[in-house]
Amino acid sequence: MDQAARRQFLQVGLATSAAILLAGCEGSGQKATGLPGPSWPSESSRRASQPRPAPPQAQPAPTGLPQGVQARTEWTRSGPIAALADPMGRIGRITIHHDGMTPFYSVNKADAARRLESIRNSHVQRGWADIGYHYIIDPSGRVWQGRPINLQGAHVKDENPGNLGIMVMGNFDSQRPTPAALNSLDQFVAMQMRQYRLSVRNIYTHQELRPTACPGRSLQAYMTQTRAMSGRMARA
């Protein structure tokens, strides 16, 4: 290609890399080995025209919204692209993430809503059905609905079936989670553990399943502590 075409090619390439790094925890592990491509095979490689696999035999996940959770209609007008999503099977584990973007401290509801929509947009641009996570916790401790739980998430490459994805907004390699967010995280995860009959042994962080920096040093340290025998999540 000539000089101009090559320059344009490089610019597009750079813009694409920047977009991938910008949104979603998977881009936060810059030294991660086997950095994933722009999309999960389980979602992007499937075309709408392909036959849908039969739902797992296990009981389907209930679709009701837990008490106190902000419905997705509070932050987006868009629904999931159902043809790109797999149905959620029996929920057998939960994985905790950060968004890995710029540090985020705002307790303003509209700020959180905008950040959610930007994450959803970047995930949809990767060819996903919707935002990858099922629930999101903001710095004020609000819990937001992400992808409806009747749909499998897109938050841990190759480990999404039966895996409920919960993300805490912010970058916990460069900030600490707020006490309000941690309080909400403990309570909400404990509620989900009761709902799906899980124990703390079924609660993971992203980096415990895949090579990534997610959910950041300070949230990883907190998760280790809160799941330990005398920790708040373990006692909840």
Ligand SMILES: [Zn+2]
């Ligand atoms: Zn993650």
